[in-house]
Amino acid sequence: MKMKKAFLTIPLSAALLLPTAQMASAHEGHMHGDAKKSSSSQEVSNKATDLRAALDQLFSEHAYLAVITMQKGIDGSKDFDQAAAALNENTNDLSDAIASVYGKKAGKQFKEIWSSHIGYFVDYVQATAKKDEAGKKKAVKELDQYRMKQADMLDKATGGRLKASELEEGLKMHVNELLKAFDSYTEKDFDTTYETVRKSIHHMFEVGKGVSWAITDQFPGKFDQKSVDTPAADLREDLNYLFSEHLALAVVAMQKGNDGSKDFDQATAALNENTNDLSDAIASVYGKDAGKQFKTIWSSHIGYLVDYVKADASGDEQAKEKAVKDLDAYRMKQAKFLDQATDGRLKAADLEAGLKTHIDELIKTYTSYHHGEYDQLYPTVREAYGHMFMVGQDVASAIVDQHPDMFKSNMPNEMPKTGMGGTAGPLGMSYEAFAGMMASLILAGGAVGAFFLIRRKPSN
Amino acid sequence: MKRWLFGILTLFIITGCASQSIDEKSSSETASSPEPMTVKQAKNQSHSHDTLKDEPSGIVPAHISIPAIDVQAKVEKTTLSKDGSMGVPQNSDHTAWFEDGPKPGDKGNAVINGHVDNKWGPSVFYRLKELKKGDKVIVTSSSGEKRTFEVLKVKSYPREEKPNAFFGYAFTRNLNFITCTGTFDHAAGTHEKRLVVFTQLISS
Numbered sequence: 184m185k186m187k188k189a190f191l192t193i194p195l196s197a198a199l200l201l202p203t204a205q206m207a208s209a210h211e212g213h214m215h216g217d218a219k220k221s222s223s224s225q226e227v228s229n230k231a232t233d234l235r236a237a238l239d240q241l242f243s244e245h246a247y248l249a250v251i252t253m254q255k256g257i258d259g260s261k262d263f264d265q266a267a268a269a270l271n272e273n274t275n276d277l278s279d280a281i282a283s284v285y286g287k288k289a290g291k292q293f294k295e296i297w298s299s300h301i302g303y304f305v306d307y308v309q310a311t312a313k314k315d316e317a318g319k320k321k322a323v324k325e326l327d328q329y330r331m332k333q334a335d336m337l338d339k340a341t342g343g344r345l346k347a348s349e350l351e352e353g354l355k356m357h358v359n360e361l362l363k364a365f366d367s368y369t370e371k372d373f374d375t376t377y378e379t380v381r382k383s384i385h386h387m388f389e390v391g392k393g394v395s396w397a398i399t400d401q402f403p404g405k406f407d408q409k410s411v412d413t414p415a416a417d418l419r420e421d422l423n424y425l426f427s428e429h430l431a432l433a434v435v436a437m438q439k440g441n442d443g444s445k446d447f448d449q450a451t452a453a454l455n456e457n458t459n460d461l462s463d464a465i466a467s468v469y470g471k472d473a474g475k476q477f478k479t480i481w482s483s484h485i486g487y488l489v490d491y492v493k494a495d496a497s498g499d500e501q502a503k504e505k506a507v508k509d510l511d512a513y514r515m516k517q518a519k520f521l522d523q524a525t526d527g528r529l530k531a532a533d534l535e536a537g538l539k540t541h542i543d544e545l546i547k548t549y550t551s552y553h554h555g556e557y558d559q560l561y562p563t564v565r566e567a568y569g570h571m572f573m574v575g576q577d578v579a580s581a582i583v584d585q586h587p588d589m590f591k592s593n594m595p596n597e598m599p600k601t602g603m604g605g606t607a608g609p610l611g612m613s614y615e616a617f618a619g620m621m622a623s624l625i626l627a628g629g630a631v632g633a634f635f636l637i638r639r640k641p642s643n
Numbered sequence: 644m645k646r647w648l649f650g651i652l653t654l655f656i657i658t659g660c661a662s663q664s665i666d667e668k669s670s671s672e673t674a675s676s677p678e679p680m681t682v683k684q685a686k687n688q689s690h691s692h693d694t695l696k697d698e699p700s701g702i703v704p705a706h707i708s709i710p711a712i713d714v715q716a717k718v719e720k721t722t723l724s725k726d727g728s729m730g731v732p733q734n735s736d737h738t739a740w741f742e743d744g745p746k747p748g749d750k751g752n753a754v755i756n757g758h759v760d761n762k763w764g765p766s767v768f769y770r771l772k773e774l775k776k777g778d779k780v781i782v783t784s785s786s787g788e789k790r791t792f793e794v795l796k797v798k799s800y801p802r803e804e805k806p807n808a809f810f811g812y813a814f815t816r817n818l819n820f821i822t823c824t825g826t827f828d829h830a831a832g833t834h835e836k837r838l839v840v841f842t843q844l845i846s847s
Contacts, residue, residue, distance in 0.1 A: 595724075601757060
């Protein structure tokens with residue numbers, strides 16, 4: 184799990200159309216022994232799958248930051264402005280991505296439309312705070328109009344590949360999920376809140392797949408004719424989802440713990456659900472026992488992080504030190520587990536370094552929140568979130584390299600043979616012409632001649 | 644008139660050429676080899692939130708009807724052949740749906756193929772090339788559920804064309820029909836071209 188900071192500093196717009204050398208070499212770094220021949224369905228990283236991952240990161244981060252910003256808004260939290268700023272940064276990155284494919288003008292247009300829906304969400308939050316039912320209704324109506332505009336823009340840009348009617352459905356789901364996550368939060372139905380938060384984040388991976396599919400289908404030459412729809416790409420994005428959601432929920436849980444919020448338990452429960460899903464994913468490749476072992480180890484680091492937050496809040500230096508030590512011991516265990524499971528494809532030393540970055544970043548988000556350093560907080564959250572996509576890629580690369588047969592495409596690469604030639608005329612004439620000639624021959628009593636003609640057929 | 648003619652032709656060919664192997668190659672393609680289960684299992688298990696997907700409206704097709712060209716046919720299920728091509732119907736009067744892909748009505752490219760001809764004469768998709776934009780295709784499941792699709796375009800491709808774009812993921816709810824067209828290449832035992840009819844869901 185070597186983190187590739189270098190990649191993250193590259194502007195995303197460049198990364199989309201010009202996959203970087205770092206990414207390519209990082210992938211090769213995990214290849215074991217002799218270079219293996221693999222079909223493109225078994226490529227975890229290529230121009231198309233990298234585009235899908237980049238868009239998944241931005242779209243899912245949008246949903247996450249939108250949920251956070253809406254909560255901060257209704258709670259009147261001190262870090263509302265910084266959360267909103269992070270959401271706008273995400274919009275800028277998304278717009279740059281669109282511009283890198285469809286040009287500056289389209290990027291600007293996208294930004295205007297996309298930003299408008301964030302504005303309407305803010306309107307909704309403000310109306311909720313003022314108990315202004317008419318204001319809420321107006322915001323929902325504006326969100327409906329937004330959907331039409333956004334769908335129309337993407338339909339046109341993609342030459343109808345993203346069909347407006349289908350897009351509107353998808354956008355409706357996105358809007359409804361965010362509103363549900365928010366409404367249930369204000370109604371203190373926190374089980375629904377976090378269940379919906381998870382759905383809203385996960386849904387964005389479908390959006391990322393759809394948009395990246397349309398772009399690669401529209402400009403196949405720019406993506407080496409590669410597909411975003413392969414079993415290996417699906418694995419990478421499944422892992423990207425689970426790892427990034429882990430980070431997202433861990434940040435939330437630590438803040439809720441710090442504040443003593445009423446939704447701390449539900450936020451933690453969502454984090455545990457994520458651990459269960461992650462363990463199931465490991466089990467699907469390495470077996471039940473491995474999944475169980477992974478769960479025990481992975482859960483332990485969440486526990487130690489909670490210990491750290493508690494110790495820090497109560498000023499118990501000794502307990503804090505113990506938590507740090509426990510986290511160090513965790514890193515070793517986790518690294519050893521993954522090194523062994525992947526048969527050395529993920530190196531323990533790299534993994535330990537990667538896990539250290541992850542833990543340090545998580546603790547940094549907590550301390551910057553605790554100390555009110557909100558300007559530091561959100562850039563760290565975004566960086567840490569992006570790192571998880573590198574983790575997903577690395578783990579997926581190791582798994583696919585180790586089990587290539589599990590990731591063979593089951594889609595045809597040849598046309599079907601849907602004809603046996605029974606209507607092909609023997610002398611290159613059409614079936615109709617041949618049948619007509621046969622008919623006249625038969626009718627003329629020339630059966631012998633016809634027989635002769637047919638006899639010639641197989642030898643042609 | 645035509646049917647009567649086929650009868651005579653069939654008779655002649657059976658009596659005259661039954662012992663000849665006309666194109667064994669293409670008839671052997673009907674054998675299909677299902678993919679190992681592991682792929683599906685691995686994928687399914689890591690997808691823990693299927694409920695989040697857009698509402699599926701796909702059905703397992705059992706029967707298709709294409710009134711414009713008088714087609715009424717059963718739909719078999721098929722998977723990938725050993726040579727990496729899409730399997731074909733066992734019975735040349737039937738069509739076959741690629742069951743490892745989307746269901747007709749779901750988002751993505753569902754695919755149904757059928758023979759243009761068998762060894763003796765026209766088959767189920769002989770008149771597929773006559774379809775025009777706007778023609779309707781009705782797919783019915785074994786329980787009687789219907790999905791109606793409308794023809795968007797009809798295009799032929801060289802048989803070497805990689806069919807990736809006709810299968811798998813798409814943002815729209817497509818049902819693509821494939822059959823053979825063009826001159827029959829006796830040496831290769833197959834037609835030179837493939838006809839693809841692209842349709843999209845209009846009602847479910």
